[in-house]
Amino acid sequence: MIGKHVWSLTPAKIILGGFLLIILAGALLLSLPVSSKSGTATPFLDALFTATSATCVTGLIVHDTFTWWSGFGQAVILILIQIGGMGVVTLAVVITILSGRKIGLKQRYVMQESISAPQVGGIVRMTRFIVIGTILFEAAGAVIMAFQFLPQMGVGKGVWFSVFHSVSAFCNAGFDLMGEVSGPCSSVTSYTGNALINVPLMFLIVVGGIGFFVWDDIKAHRLHVRHYHLQSKIVLCTSLILILLPALFLYVFEFSRDCWSGLSAGERILASLFQAISPRTAGFNSVDLNMLSESSQLMTILLMIVGGSPGSTAGGIKTTTLALALLCVRSVFQNQETIQCFNRRIPYDILRNAIAILAMYLGLMFSASFLIVWLEHATLMEAAFEAASAVATVGLTLGITGDLTAASRIILILLMYFGRVGGLTMLYALTNRKKLPVLLPQERINVG
Numbered sequence: 078m079i080g081k082h083v084w085s086l087t088p089a090k091i092i093l094g095g096f097l098l099i100i101l102a103g104a105l106l107l108s109l110p111v112s113s114k115s116g117t118a119t120p121f122l123d124a125l126f127t128a129t130s131a132t133c134v135t136g137l138i139v140h141d142t143f144t145w146w147s148g149f150g151q152a153v154i155l156i157l158i159q160i161g162g163m164g165v166v167t168l169a170v171v172i173t174i175l176s177g178r179k180i181g182l183k184q185r186y187v188m189q190e191s192i193s194a195p196q197v198g199g200i201v202r203m204t205r206f207i208v209i210g211t212i213l214f215e216a217a218g219a220v221i222m223a224f225q226f227l228p229q230m231g232v233g234k235g236v237w238f239s240v241f242h243s244v245s246a247f248c249n250a251g252f253d254l255m256g257e258v259s260g261p262c263s264s265v266t267s268y269t270g271n272a273l274i275n276v277p278l279m280f281l282i283v284v285g286g287i288g289f290f291v292w293d294d295i296k297a298h299r300l301h302v303r304h305y306h307l308q309s310k311i312v313l314c315t316s317l318i319l320i321l322l323p324a325l326f327l328y329v330f331e332f333s334r335d336c337w338s339g340l341s342a343g344e345r346i347l348a349s350l351f352q353a354i355s356p357r358t359a360g361f362n363s364v365d366l367n368m369l370s371e372s373s374q375l376m377t378i379l380l381m382i383v384g385g386s387p388g389s390t391a392g393g394i395k396t397t398t399l400a401l402a403l404l405c406v407r408s409v410f411q412n413q414e415t416i417q418c419f420n421r422r423i424p425y426d427i428l429r430n431a432i433a434i435l436a437m438y439l440g441l442m443f444s445a446s447f448l449i450v451w452l453e454h455a456t457l458m459e460a461a462f463e464a465a466s467a468v469a470t471v472g473l474t475l476g477i478t479g480d481l482t483a484a485s486r487i488i489l490i491l492l493m494y495f496g497r498v499g500g501l502t503m504l505y506a507l508t509n510r511k512k513l514p515v516l517l518p519q520e521r522i523n524v525g
Contacts (some may be wrong), residue, residue: 086248093498096132096161100494103157118247119145122483129490131157133497134390136251136360136472137463137489139479141261142445154252155241161247162285162390162498163211167204167480206296207289211247214284218243218277225273230257242274246281249391251360251472262476264362270344275351275363281321282359286385287312307421308512312386313397319383323353323376328330331373337364339524356380358391360472367475371458382438382470392470392496394438401431438496441468449485453477466494 082185107124110116123139125358130137131154142151160168227235238254245252251264259267268274294309302310316329328349332340340348353365356377366374384393401416405428408416416423445464450457459475467489481489 096494096498100125100128100132101155103132104517106153107146107150112153113145114147114150114207122486126486126490127154128157129248129493130472132161133470133493134158134244134248134250134358134392135467135470135493135496136160137260137467137474137478137493138252138472139291139481139486141256142252143256144261149253151237151241158248158250158252159244162244162250163207167207203289203293206293210292211287214266214281215240215243215247218246218281221277222274225268225271234339242278243281246278246359246361247285247390247521249282249385249389249470250358251355253361262479264360266363266365269348269363269481270341275347277362278359279354280350280358281356282361283316284360286357286389287316288386288389290388291386307419307423308387310419311400315400316386319357319380319396320350321354323380324349326376327352327373330476331370334370336368352377353380356471356473358384358393358469358471361468362473366473374458374462377473378465381465381469381473382442384469384471387395392468394469398431398434401428402435405432426431434499438468441492441495445488448488449481452482452485453480461490465491468496470496 102124104127105122106112107127108119108121110118112124113119119140123153126137126139129135140146142154146154219236219242222242223235226238227250229235230238234257239252240254244250253264255265255267265274265278290306291309291312294305298304302313305313327344331337332345332349337345351361352369352373355361355363357380366377369377382393383399384395385391386396388468400418401423404416404423406420408414411435416425416428442461442464446457446461449455449460449463453460455463455477457478462473462475463477463481465471470493478489
């Protein structure tokens with residue numbers, strides 16, 4: 078039962094504290110001997126890293142999920158993924174509803190902040206919609222993948238694999254159990270050309286990453302796009318561009334290289350789409366990332382930093398932040414006084430938040446990359462890939478995660494936590510807003 082003193086905190090502090098408590102509880106459970114297949118206790122830092130990665134729906138691992146963790150440990154990881162994907166506040170509100178207690182205005186306001194809803198009204202209905210939609214999408218994905226896993230593995234293991242990967246994909250977590258199929262830390266590389274695995278995974282990643290508010294808009298207005306809210310239009314357009322253009326680049330320039338000659342045309346199409354979708358921000362990979370050219374790896378880093386959309390299961394700076402930055406550039410080039418999109422004017426305070434988020438994420442990524450290069454025997458590309466994957470809660474790696482020292486693992490833990498709760502949420506929780514008593518004089522400076 079959530080006490081009144083908890084709801085009296087600011088929304089930012091509730092979100093930060095909720096995620097922290099879930100992570101610590103998960104770390105304690107994963108450190109128990111029953112959680113590992115060997116029956117021995119897992120070092121607490123390794124358990125903390127795994128719990129943070131699961132709760133923050135990242136997917137970076139120091140131990141292969143199938144070969145290291147027991148069935149109990151895998152179940153704990155799956156529960157953490159589900160809680161982290163839906164959001165701690167969403168879970169708290171659901172518990173309050175199921176307990177028969179009334180949802181007060183404070184709880185509604187916190188829920189609004191958690192899912193990036195435009196208004197407090199209709200939050201309880203939205204919560205039910207999120208829970209029901211999540212169950213339906215994850216069940217549909219599991220049923221489709223079961224056609225592959227059941228004949229391959231039998232009923233028990235096949236059902237578990239189907240459910241685990243469906244939840245992991247929808248929550249954009251990137252955890253997998255493929256250590257059983259193709260060796261530790263192999264992700265879904267054994268199914269590069271398998272549509273029964275690739276297609277549902279891509280669909281779940283996209284649906285989970287566009288945001289709960291966009292779902293509601295699509296449900297309310299169906300195919301009447303002109304009736305959508307501005308945020309939904311920007312999210313859908315930006316997401317479509319970020320899927321098609323990288324996929325086209327990968328198909329034309331990456332998978333035409335000689336090292337991929339073993340892939341058929343159909344496999345190249347699936348691999349191109351998968352590697353364009355997964356970096357935002359699911360963490361699965363259907364090909365060996367170390368075989369990608371440096372240009373493709375750099376593009377993957379950029380896609381990871383962008384991530385999904387507000388109020389979704391994905392991380393990153395969000396598609397709306399990227400869109401606002403580009404719209405601001407366009408307004409400067411066109412010498413416009415305001416930022417406009419789809420016949421709407423966007424307030425400057427939203428642009429200010431977008432620029433702050435962009436600066437924070439890039440600053441953290443570059444700082445962490447510098448520290449990891451300094452602490453480890455890693456290349457700049459490997460370090461930047463790892464840092465971007467952590468702060469954007471993606472989970473893709475070039476294979477160095479398990480070999481990192483304790484210091485670098487702590488850096489990644491902090492990045493994953495920051496990336497999931499959000500930069501502005503972190504700042505609002507740790508700082509107090511101060512209003513200037515007077516409006517200071519304005520003076521112009523030159524830039525550029």
